Amino acid sequence: MVMEKSSYETKNMNRKKCSIQSNELQFYNDTFLKQDTISFRQYQANILKKCRNKNSLVVLPTGLGKTIIAILLIAKKLKKYQEHGKILILAPTRPLVAQHLSSCQKFLNLNHEKISLLTGRISPEKRIITFRNSRIIISTPQVIKNDVLRGRYSLKNVVLTIFDEAHRTKGNYAYTFLSKEYIKKCKDPLILALTASPGKDYDNIQELCNNLFIENIIFKTFEDPDVEKYIHEIDVFLEKVALPINILEISQIIENLFQKFLEFFTERNLLSSSQKYYSKMTFLQLAQDLSFSLQYGDLFSNEACKEELYDKLHFNDPPIIEIVREKKLNVHSIFSYCSSCISLLHAKELLETQHIYLFKSFLEKLQYKTDQDNKSARRIISSDHFHLINSLLEEKYCQNLIHPKIDRLLKIISEEITTFHNHKILVFTQYREMAAILESMINQTFPNKIRAEKFIGQSTTIHERGFSQKRQIEILNDFRNNKIDVLTATSVAEEGLDIPNVDAIIFFEPVASEIRHIQRRGRTGRHSPGRCYILIAKDSVDVPFYIVAKKKEDTMNSVLIDPYQLDLTENLQRQEICFNDKEGDEDITEYEILKNYRSRRKKEKELLANRSIEEIIENIDTFSKSKKYNHYKNQGVTFLSDLVGLTKNKLTNNVIKMKKHTSNTNKKKNYNNANKIYLNRNAQAIIQLAETYSDKNGKISFEKLKELAELEDIEGKKFYIHFNRACYLKYIKKDKNDVYFLKSYN
Template structure:
């Protein structure tokens, strides 16, 4: 029986009895014991529906590992609120002194973390913090006997989980891990990547239909509510589709037709974009640049069509306002500027101003939520929307109804006229939602995963989502402690229906694939106890990878000093993996120091082009060249000439200026791994071949008063460096520029009516937080 591996915890009473679990704190459920038993036999991916106690399975595994093996346990979770949530649960259930159950987040100073790590028995942390502390050698995973990877479906690409798992199975004396998720993904490739990255050798799955799970499942009704797009909104859609038809025709004339035309999916458009970028690298013909720019217009208009079909008029107004702002901005793309001048787009903007119809979904949401709260005043409701603009629109509409107390719940990032929520604000909102101060949470994807949101009576999808992972996470917000209800709104004849069928297919495929994976790995599951950590680690790394390291260069230690901000990139991870000694400091000049004379500034292609527009790079390179004898600029990534549709001559001119005027060597790399390899070669050449030591010197230059004045004025939308100088020459001071009236601004050289009007709007409009 699987439970045989879990003997210390199994007890046929109502609560778990174990020396490291506090009495009467954890209800005994056989399916959780079964999963924990399987998980203890090998590094295991546990898939369990939301609300069925994945954290309890982790608790049982942690308790057993600590009792049998000793050492430390590490629990990794993607966000600070989740870390705090897990810590509170473990402190209430683990029979371990609370001062040995620690939380690590960015809010805890690095030196303090290093000190706490030594005495901690159970550490709950965000993965980025642990990754940084491993890279800077503040901590060692040598004595960690168990790691839990929460929300394990994130372990793809360059996410910190992948690096931590690799280092763990290399460094730990007795490694073991548990990966937990409600939805690992529908494709074999995604599941395989997660399992490979986390060194998983066993998969254990429970579904809501399993006999040992069904007693704990509450009924969850799923309803599909179909609405019809009003004629006034169809007219707006028709105008957008005329723009699309024109742009697709232009693409065809350039030799780049797209199958399905205006019905092309986002994946089709991204596929063509990738193809065009590849052609630019091979042959920079004007037609390719033109096609890329037109394609950028297509993608913007296609998104507007989706908003009309699935969101609403208010959301469309906000999106078009951002397009207009981009078109008038000095850094705006040619695509946005051309769209702003398009006849059909101008008609759309005019119709939008006159439009009195709103998307029927809004009335349906108001009706559904009102009936729920009228029938059950103590209910809690979550309305999920894909876009922030829609979440604000829905929140405002619901707030007009008596006894409905809605609150918008969004992520941290901010953009034009849209401020995000800090993690602290998110936690405060959730607490008020629990307490009933708010009874409706209008949320974007930030509320789908992991946060300790109370069981809700009703979940509304404002639109279907094409992702099976997100759909499962959303549905899991109801039906936890009592019966729940899910309502999905679908606009007939739109991409809502396409997303619905796509998601339904993916959910079925995921269940099928997971069962197949469980069967395929059963043999490994039985044999895992005989395998040591070396077998586990080496099985997932090719012979070439196992042999890669600093030994390829020399047995001597080579040091790379990097700026603390660079720790966020995967370059640092790759350097450490190659065997270099990483030293992290706050560097005023440069990103990487490899000797007393060689310093490196690293820019992604997007950062490089952006810095061309704001001219910031010239000051950075000037400081670098002034402080180090041999300054180097590394431009990382592809698409240098396509990222922002900047004229190639401007980029070539910038490169020439940096090379000739500042004497900087300009090198190009494919990606972060390639950058790390290049930096390693430079460091090895300087420190081993040339016998030079590393030395940090140079200070960031301060801007002169005139430069500071130009910087302030040029920060105004649509005002570049030359326009800022013209304004200051004309008015004499920054203060006078800010006070200038519209007619006065138009008198300045190269300041037209449109720019002057935009300046006055920014300078005189009331600030709204």
């Protein structure tokens, strides 16, 4: 088998295996650790020293034992606060939560009843009791956020919070809220943030550090002296394949049609004709800019706001909205052509990089959309190019066309079995359909030799039910116990899951995300020398995707190697927590909590309202002290909060009055509320689109509303179901080719 080694990968990943003699083996032993269960590794000990007293971001390649570092720090904190103090472990998915529970039970010398798992499936009153009685609480962040917001328990006695897969701490993700709440409430806070890849550049890493109040960054690579002796050799091979002439022929037809649609943008100066490469993201960002500009259109003429709004745009030289206004362009045509170009680029990607079944399936979806009167799909389906593609697909030589990457993958598996005697192989692919196809083809090619099984996530699509957590665990256990030899997995296997003893991984396609690239690659070489194969179709999107991922990883490493360029949290005040006073309702019995839970719900609503008031006031106070506030004031901007002298007491009193008024109104409308009909969020979105884009008479064309809904991923059968629902409930009304907005769902 011809293999092309990547010199970059080989340089950075090849390492000599170092056998650790049994007489050199040591263990971590401590009061709250089970004796002789965790093997000593010097780099983990070095990391532990650095993060014992500071909020730390630990960046380690997948496979170097981030979970063990968390366990060691938990043991130290349990020892410091012998009888009191809680540990909170947060992970983004239920399988990861279950994995942390297993690790704690396996390594910690602590009664298992004190280690608890909280999920949304457990009733709120039981979660209150569980949190109160546990030393270690493991959960997804949204569950804890919901409970904290409602005052069910406090984070003030949590002596350590662990954020697993910390790169998710962005925007409104629950990690962001919980870190802020934790630092505010706890006198002796300590944060441990774990990830293999914190972000692609300085801005992303800085945002993560800000959101988690990071004081200290610890970054380890395979090259570090204290790491080298514990790792195994990882050879990375770039497996490049040439596309057959029939695929290239169809690909060129798609490219020609794409170039024709591209002229719509270049002729109107919406995109530069000199640009070398256009991706799906190009047109997605263009549509996002246009939507954003329409939403805040009037503010773009305000000089004080313009600079801030421009920062939110992807295209700002000039902004898309200025070109649209200057040339009086049809906004809906722009959205429609964006959708057409995205569809064509996606079709081309499927053809060049996946099994032809996925390409044909996507064309069928476009045909279905056309039948549902989707303009962007009809533009493709009605073209001569599409008819030519269909005629080529019907020809004999295209009927059973197999992508060359599949042949190469089967050869790699064969070599792994015969040459390396390896029966633990992990194949990554982006698409569930491809995972199923590869599973079938591997089993057909190697009957009675190996068994392949697909491994997918829990979410359910129109075409396929996801795997339950129980099913995922069963498959991983079968893989661990040698009942399964090859896993064909989607992205669910990239993040955090303990998939053991994988000696070879195969990327069916490269991914443009540096996070996913690092996580995939780290699945091998954990316990023995490993091999990583990356399949690349020449002259396809595989090539730029691989280059982009490597470039992002290089940029990330350059920031982490020199963390002094980052602005980290300083002077965070800490003092030892005094546990003499009982926390909240610690003296209340479990029976009383369960008995009085219904009455507690009223209190929770009040707490949520009060928290909202505090947040509003805090935001107003913070803003009034900012440079931006002074800048706007100097520009002549007047703020309502200044005019009315808004204070916390005034806001609270107004809210209380509103509550009383609402209470009286509710008594009158009791019957209506009892029979209130649930309105799906998709129906709400359609109503909101009708309200936003209708003219002064509340009228919008049915075709226009469909196009707008399509941008919100409400299309085809889904659109008609929720559109009819909104009409039935008299929020909107259809009259021939127009739709009339009647009332807001609010």
